[in-house]
Amino acid sequence: MKDIxxxxxxxxxxxNSRANDYLEQGWTLLHVGTKLIDIYNEQAYYNTTYVVGANQEQYDKYKKELEEDNLSLI
Structure with missing residues (x-):
């Protein structure tokens, strides 16, 4: 994981679906856990949280795709 x-x-x-999309592109699953989303009537509500990591090549591709998406909005 040194290359993340x-x-x-x-x-x-x-x-889950979003994390799987990145895993299919070769990103690394770093963590799966829970995250407190809300407390209502003394009841805690949690969502599952996923953390994925990218190496430099994957990150460069990610940044390029973001730039292309932003340009298409103009």
């Missing part, structure tokens, strides 16, 4: 240069955390309702 960037991480993403997903904890929303589609976190």
């Amino acid at each position: 240069v960037f991480t993403l955390e997903f904890d929303d309702d589609i976190a």
Whole structure:
């Protein structure tokens, strides 16, 4: 894991699907756990959280895709 240069955390309702998308691209699963989302009437609500990591090559591709997405919005 020394080559991990960037991480993403997903904890929303589609976190599993989003994490799997990155894992299919070769990213590394670094952590799976729970995250407190809300407390209502003394009841705690949790979501599963996933942390994935990218090496430099994957991170460069990720940044390029973000730039392309931002340009398409203009």
